Amino acid sequence: MTSENEDTPAAAGGDSVHRVSFIEEAIPHMDAVYRFALRLTGTQDGAEDLVQDTFLRAYRAWDQYTPGTRCKSWLFTICRNVFLRQHERRQRHDEIVQETAQEDAASLSHEAPVFAASKDSDPEGAFFKSIVDEEILEAIDDLPNEYRMAVILSDLEDLSYNEIAEIMEIPVGTVKSRLFRGRRQLQKRLHGYAVEMGYISGTVGDQ
Amino acid sequence: MKPFDRLRKLFGSIGRGEHRDGADDGMISCEEAKTRLFEFLDGELAEISHDEVERHVELCKACYPRLQFERHFLDALQAAEDRGTASPELKDRILKVLAKESANDSF
Numbered sequence A: 001m002t003s004e005n006e007d008t009p010a011a012a013g014g015d016s017v018h019r020v021s022f023i024e025e026a027i028p029h030m031d032a033v034y035r036f037a038l039r040l041t042g043t044q045d046g047a048e049d050l051v052q053d054t055f056l057r058a059y060r061a062w063d064q065y066t067p068g069t070r071c072k073s074w075l076f077t078i079c080r081n082v083f084l085r086q087h088e089r090r091q092r093h094d095e096i097v098q099e100t101a102q103e104d105a106a107s108l109s110h111e112a113p114v115f116a117a118s119k120d121s122d123p124e125g126a127f128f129k130s131i132v133d134e135e136i137l138e139a140i141d142d143l144p145n146e147y148r149m150a151v152i153l154s155d156l157e158d159l160s161y162n163e164i165a166e167i168m169e170i171p172v173g174t175v176k177s178r179l180f181r182g183r184r185q186l187q188k189r190l191h192g193y194a195v196e197m198g199y200i201s202g203t204v205g206d207q
Numbered sequence B: 001m002k003p004f005d006r007l008r009k010l011f012g013s014i015g016r017g018e019h020r021d022g023a024d025d026g027m028i029s030c031e032e033a034k035t036r037l038f039e040f041l042d043g044e045l046a047e048i049s050h051d052e053v054e055r056h057v058e059l060c061k062a063c064y065p066r067l068q069f070e071r072h073f074l075d076a077l078q079a080a081e082d083r084g085t086a087s088p089e090l091k092d093r094i095l096k097v098l099a100k101e102s103a104n105d106s107f
């Protein structure tokens, strides 16, 4: 960094403070943002471009970042926005989500069709452990955008409902309904896969 | 973090008690427990509500496997996350872009 400072005229002025604080606070989250971007775009090249755009945008908006708040969430918010803007034409899934997200989260969380389906052969869902990681990630990738986003942020990145609500700009109740729906959809797919692979007996499909 | 480990310990010793459907001892109903299960596992319930669910699933033969089922599912998701990192090349590239941006900004 020292050599860069010498090369860069701006670094001599007040701008260097701005840049140094950005490098100290935001750059350490690059791996997390990269993983998020990888799940959103599905390709390494796509993810790298998205991460670069995210950090450039974040850098330009660094004045608007409130020190002490979670920088990671803030970066995820930007990453999501950039991603959505780039994929506006591929938003068909979201329309479907909009229609169903109104439902009460509580009413969604307790209907577990897969649990009912595997109750006799594998009541505690041990089959989930047999499923290879690639299959799980692929199943997540195939979820509709907004379910996928909620599942990634909660179940892979371990963020709270509140943080997810801020990133996705939706009420906490909607986070819950999208997350729970996304999880149920995943369970269904993974159960189908487990049956197909012979990890568990049962029939595929059929909610 | 999510309270899985604590639960695991808890269920190692107790767990498969009698199925009591509902309200004796002021226990919440199965329906109530099921409704809160994800929030319980996500560590998102307020303390009292959390304890109610915990107490119910400890004693309820029907809800115990349900909890295990959701837990195995969530564990599998967490375990599947690749611990991928941004490549050193990408980090370099981004730092260069930012340096350039700084240069442009101040005339």
Ligand SMILES: [Zn+2]
Pocket (backbone or CB within 6 Å): B029, B030, B031, B033, B056, B060, B061, B062, B063, B064
């Ligand atoms: Zn019960």
